[in-house]
Amino acid sequence: MYRKYKIFLILLFIVASVSAQDTYTALEIFSQGLIEQDIYTDYQSALEKYLLAELFAPRDPTIKYCISEVLYTMGFYDNAMNKAIEAQKISPNDEEVNLLIGRINLIKGKCEKALPFIIESYLAQERDYSELMRCFNAKGNFKQTINVVLDGLRKFPESMELLLKTGLAYGRIGEYELAIEYLNKSISIDISLIEVYEVLFSLYFHLGMEDSLFSLYSKFLRVTHDDPDARLNILRKLLTSRLNSQRLDLLIQTYLGRFPKDSAIVLQPYGYYLLYIGEDEYALKLLNRAVELGRENADIYFYSGVCCENLELFDSAVVNYKRSLEIEPRGETYTNLAGIYGKQEKYDSLISLLNQGLEKLQDKFKFLFWGGAIFSEVGLYDLASRWLQKALFLQPGDNKVLFALGDTRERAGYRPEAISILEKLYKLDPDNPRILNYLGYLLVDDDHRIKFASKLIKKALKKDPDNAAYIDSYGWALFRKGKVKSALDVLLRAENIYGKDPTIQDHIGDVYFSLGKVDSALFYWKKSIDLDPYNNIVIEKIRKNEIKSDEIDDK
Amino acid sequence: MSDYSFEISGIEIGKNRPILIAGPCAAESVEMVLETAGTLKDITARANIPFIFKASYDKANRLSISSSRGMGFPKGLLALKRVKDELDLPVITDVHETYQVEAVASVVDIIQIPAFLCRQTDLVLAAAASKKAVNIKKGQFLTPCDMKYIAEKVKNTGNNQIILTERGTSFGYGDLILDPRSIIWMKEFGYPVLLDITHTAQKTGGEKGFSGGDRNFVIPFGKVGMALGVDGIYMEVHPDPDNAISDKQIQVPLDDVERYINEIFML
Numbered sequence: 001m002y003r004k005y006k007i008f009l010i011l012l013f014i015v016a017s018v019s020a021q022d023t024y025t026a027l028e029i030f031s032q033g034l035i036e037q038d039i040y041t042d043y044q045s046a047l048e049k050y051l052l053a054e055l056f057a058p059r060d061p062t063i064k065y066c067i068s069e070v071l072y073t074m075g076f077y078d079n080a081m082n083k084a085i086e087a088q089k090i091s092p093n094d095e096e097v098n099l100l101i102g103r104i105n106l107i108k109g110k111c112e113k114a115l116p117f118i119i120e121s122y123l124a125q126e127r128d129y130s131e132l133m134r135c136f137n138a139k140g141n142f143k144q145t146i147n148v149v150l151d152g153l154r155k156f157p158e159s160m161e162l163l164l165k166t167g168l169a170y171g172r173i174g175e176y177e178l179a180i181e182y183l184n185k186s187i188s189i190d191i192s193l194i195e196v197y198e199v200l201f202s203l204y205f206h207l208g209m210e211d212s213l214f215s216l217y218s219k220f221l222r223v224t225h226d227d228p229d230a231r232l233n234i235l236r237k238l239l240t241s242r243l244n245s246q247r248l249d250l251l252i253q254t255y256l257g258r259f260p261k262d263s264a265i266v267l268q269p270y271g272y273y274l275l276y277i278g279e280d281e282y283a284l285k286l287l288n289r290a291v292e293l294g295r296e297n298a299d300i301y302f303y304s305g306v307c308c309e310n311l312e313l314f315d316s317a318v319v320n321y322k323r324s325l326e327i328e329p330r331g332e333t334y335t336n337l338a339g340i341y342g343k344q345e346k347y348d349s350l351i352s353l354l355n356q357g358l359e360k361l362q363d364k365f366k367f368l369f370w371g372g373a374i375f376s377e378v379g380l381y382d383l384a385s386r387w388l389q390k391a392l393f394l395q396p397g398d399n400k401v402l403f404a405l406g407d408t409r410e411r412a413g414y415r416p417e418a419i420s421i422l423e424k425l426y427k428l429d430p431d432n433p434r435i436l437n438y439l440g441y442l443l444v445d446d447d448h449r450i451k452f453a454s455k456l457i458k459k460a461l462k463k464d465p466d467n468a469a470y471i472d473s474y475g476w477a478l479f480r481k482g483k484v485k486s487a488l489d490v491l492l493r494a495e496n497i498y499g500k501d502p503t504i505q506d507h508i509g510d511v512y513f514s515l516g517k518v519d520s521a522l523f524y525w526k527k528s529i530d531l532d533p534y535n536n537i538v539i540e541k542i543r544k545n546e547i548k549s550d551e552i553d554d555k
Numbered sequence: 556m557s558d559y560s561f562e563i564s565g566i567e568i569g570k571n572r573p574i575l576i577a578g579p580c581a582a583e584s585v586e587m588v589l590e591t592a593g594t595l596k597d598i599t600a601r602a603n604i605p606f607i608f609k610a611s612y613d614k615a616n617r618l619s620i621s622s623s624r625g626m627g628f629p630k631g632l633l634a635l636k637r638v639k640d641e642l643d644l645p646v647i648t649d650v651h652e653t654y655q656v657e658a659v660a661s662v663v664d665i666i667q668i669p670a671f672l673c674r675q676t677d678l679v680l681a682a683a684a685s686k687k688a689v690n691i692k693k694g695q696f697l698t699p700c701d702m703k704y705i706a707e708k709v710k711n712t713g714n715n716q717i718i719l720t721e722r723g724t725s726f727g728y729g730d731l732i733l734d735p736r737s738i739i740w741m742k743e744f745g746y747p748v749l750l751d752i753t754h755t756a757q758k759t760g761g762e763k764g765f766s767g768g769d770r771n772f773v774i775p776f777g778k779v780g781m782a783l784g785v786d787g788i789y790m791e792v793h794p795d796p797d798n799a800i801s802d803k804q805i806q807v808p809l810d811d812v813e814r815y816i817n818e819i820f821m822l
Contacts, residue, residue, distance in 0.1 A: 249629045250658040257661025261640040277629060282585070282637065 558745030569747030777819030
């Protein structure tokens with residue numbers, strides 16, 4: 001439609017300017033610009049011509065409009081906006097100019113400003129729908145997004161981009177079947193869309209649709225035969241999906257096994273696969289071989305680091321993680337390396353590394369959360385609290401961060417503060433069993449509101465009856481209520497489910513102690529210390545009671 | 556020489572030179588598999604005998620539910636891949652399900668059809684379709700002449716890389732017998748024929764829920780096979796048979812393999 005409009009304007013120009021030399025020159029140059037833009041699609045030359053024409057006709061809105069349009073096409077949105085506003089000032093009611101302003105606002109994510117122009121005008125291009133949808137997405141209004149793209153699909157039913165985005169939007173609102181339908185439609189138009197496969201894989205995983213997953217994977221292997229990196233990505237997704245399936249093993253083995261033993265392309269994914277199934281030593285061997293064959297990247301060093309860590313070759317793990325970070329700084333590499341520094345008690349290196357990571361990484365929130373958790377794990381509670389509070393500053397009210405902060409304050413010895421954080425979390429998420437259990441346990445342990453605390457723990461247990469931590473809390477609540485024998489039965493059940501928890505062992509020790517069975521108590525406290533050698537409270541209980549026990553023996 | 560001789564990784568099967576297929580009954584650990592394969596490689600190189608390594612990644616046909624099945628898939632198969640890649644040896648293993656064939660074929664040189672499953676048409680066809688060589692072990696219950704029909708299932712797919720292996724015939728309850736005529740009859744079909752000298756010495760189900768046998772027959776049976784012109788000997792070997800998870804009484808101790816081979820192959 002705008003093409004007709006342009007031709008009409010040119011005719012107007014000719015009629016209006018036969019006697020004006022400047023206008024005539026402007027028209028001549030402007031026409032050359034139009035040819036460059038429309039026929040040769042040479043936007044740079046078109047822009048030069050339009051700018052020259054503007055010198056001869058500085059008040060002409062059409063020339064300004066065309067300059068703005070070319071700038072918009074070339075991606076110079078700020079300049080495009082300035083020029084469009086100049087055109088709008090001269091011709092305020094020009095629909096084309098207003099629509100262009102709307103589009104520029106849209107692409108800049110300024111949805112509020114864009115909407116009056118875009119919605120009230122009309123959507124003419126696939127790109128408009130796509131940008132408008134991006135705006136709604138940014139605002140979290142996915143239902144509105146879907147209305148827009150469905151409207152777009154009526155005009156452009158074969159638009160792969162709109163199909164993809166419709167699928168994504170349905171996915172965001174939990175309409176998974178519709179999401180899958182539209183995503184599959186989009187790959188039926190273009191089977192090489194790697195990003196669609198990635199989303200579909202995630203959906204199939206999420207929904208446990210194994211058959212669809214495997215059929216998609218076979219299709220994916222066919223379309224990506226010349227793109228080993230894309231295959232690597234999906235393979236990594238498959239491996240990290242925790243899909244415990246012999247079919248997955250067979251499929252991966254069949255694909256990987258076909259390559260010759262020294263194929264650099266396949267050594268890397270084979271390494272991932274072996275790592276996934278716990279063959280760390282063999283995995284490391286293949287990843288090292290891949291590096292020897294020239295396949296060096298952040299991933300390969302990262303996974304070599306993981307192998308070394310699993311094999312307790314910590315120095316080699318450090319070397320590999322550092323190499324990975326030199327190639328590409330990634331959050332998980334920083335945190336894994338920091339974890340090793342923590343184990344080696346190299347706290348200065350740990351702090352400096354995490355600060356460096358925070359400086360380099362884009363996703364500050366996530367890294368602050370991870371870093372906070374690591375600081376907390378190694379006992380640097382003040383730093384942990386500071387990092388987690390900074391994360392909360394970026395995303396106030398985030399459940400995971402609040403939980404980690406509550407846990408950190410508890411570990412640091414600030415129990416009332418921890419309880420207050422968990423109470424806040426309980427109000428935000430009253431059905432979350434982790435929160436229910438942790439808050440319940442702290443209240444019980446503090447001999448505080450035991451009835452309410454027991455109610456919370458029972459609610460957590462109802463959601464996950466075989467969780468050893470929840471059973472332990474329940475046993476501890478019974479003990480605090482004075483039901484010692486029942487408490488012992490429950491705690492022993494918790495130990496039977498997960499014997500590696502030092503708190504469960506400690507609690508059993510305490511119960512035995514209260515029954516006067518000091519030897520049994522010592523036995524469980526020592527088991528607790530074997531699992532957590534730095535728990536000073538338990539160490540002290542053993543010290544005191546071992547002396548008592550010796551005294552009894554002496555008598 | 557067999558009508559349908561072929562070559563696997565530089566080893567001619569079915570020509571005039573007998574081969575050895577040997578290895579543990581079950582892949583029990585990566586270390587055990589690599590140690591056994593490496594030792595056998597050295598021994599066979601010294602004796603100048605073409606050698607293919609064998610191990611089962613899954614012992615799926617155990618008599619008792621409590622019997623161990625070995626490393627299983629995928630770890631057992633990956634142990635075989637390491638033998639192939641790191642020791643540069645051709646490998647053979649058995650399959651029990653059609654869906655396993657493709658993955659197994661991506662690693663091994665020869666796919667083996669277990670004796671108990673030799674009449675399972677779908678399994679035989681799946682193995683044949685992999686285009687890998689197929690070793691069909693003669694069912695203990697089968698007349699040697701019927702092996703012709705099983706070999707034809709493979710041949711009909713266009714895959715002519717077929718080996719037939721004699722592993723004894725059921726004799727009364729819980730015993731096996733080696734009928735030498737079986738080798739002569741099967742050789743008439745034109746396919747390479749091997750003799751499994753350890754399983755023919757087996758007594759099925761004779762030992763309270765697991766198979767027993769008598770290792771003393773292994774060398775004499777090997778000599779019988781060589782005298783009858785078999786294309787190769789098939790023998791199970793274990794570094795510590797007394798503690799093997801299967802076939803304790805018939806697997807040949809790794810330390811004795813050189814003596815066994817010298818006695819059998821010197822004929």
